Amino acid sequence: MRTHFPIFCTSPRKVKREELIRLFYFSMPPDEIADLADVKVSEVQAWKEGKKPVPLVVVRLLQAVLSKNTIQCDSPWSGARAQGSRLVLDDSVGYSLGIEFDELARLNEYRRLYHLGTMQADLIDRLITERDFYRQNCHQMSRYGMLLNSIFPPRPDKDVA
Structure with missing residues (x-):
C-alpha cells in the first residue's frame, strides 16, 4: 500500500x-x-x-x-452521498454511517421496537424491585412470626357446630 x-x-x-x-x-x-x-x-x-x-x-x-453526488446543506446531512441504494455519511460524524433505502420504510418499526425494548427494561427493573421487597418482607414476617408464636402460642381451633 x-x-x-x-x-x-x-x-x-x-x-x-x-x-x-x-x-x-x-x-x-x-x-x-x-x-x-x-x-x-x-x-x-x-x-x-x-x-x-x-x-x-x-x-x-x-x-x-x-x-x-453529495448533499450540500446546512445540516448534519451535509456531505452525505448516495452510494448505490445507500445514503452514506463519511467522517462528518467521526465514523462511517449509512442507511439503505429499504430501511427508510422500516424506521417507524425501529422506533416502535426501541420504545418496546425500553418499556420491557423498565418492567424488568420494577419486577426485580418488587421481588426484592417481598423477599425481604417475607423474611421479616417469618422471623417475627416465630418470635410471636413462642411468646403467644397459637390456640387450638375449636370445632364450630
Missing part, C-alpha cells in the same frame, strides 16, 4: 493535503482528470509526483465535479 503522496497545491492553506490525495489518487484515472481540466496527462502525472503544484482552479473543478 502506498504511503507517500508528494502532491501539493498552489494554495495549501485553502486545500488540505488529504483532500488533494482523495481527489487525485482515489477519484478518477489521470486521463479523465486531464480531459476534465483540459491539460495533458503528463501534466497530471507531474502534479501527482509533486514536480509541479496543483492549481487551485483544478482542485475546485474536481471538487465540483465529484460533489454532484
Whole structure:
C-alpha cells in the first residue's frame, strides 16, 4: 500500500493535503482528470509526483465535479452521498454511517421496537424491585412470626357446630 503522496497545491492553506490525495489518487484515472481540466496527462502525472503544484482552479473543478453526488446543506446531512441504494455519511460524524433505502420504510418499526425494548427494561427493573421487597418482607414476617408464636402460642381451633 502506498504511503507517500508528494502532491501539493498552489494554495495549501485553502486545500488540505488529504483532500488533494482523495481527489487525485482515489477519484478518477489521470486521463479523465486531464480531459476534465483540459491539460495533458503528463501534466497530471507531474502534479501527482509533486514536480509541479496543483492549481487551485483544478482542485475546485474536481471538487465540483465529484460533489454532484453529495448533499450540500446546512445540516448534519451535509456531505452525505448516495452510494448505490445507500445514503452514506463519511467522517462528518467521526465514523462511517449509512442507511439503505429499504430501511427508510422500516424506521417507524425501529422506533416502535426501541420504545418496546425500553418499556420491557423498565418492567424488568420494577419486577426485580418488587421481588426484592417481598423477599425481604417475607423474611421479616417469618422471623417475627416465630418470635410471636413462642411468646403467644397459637390456640387450638375449636370445632364450630
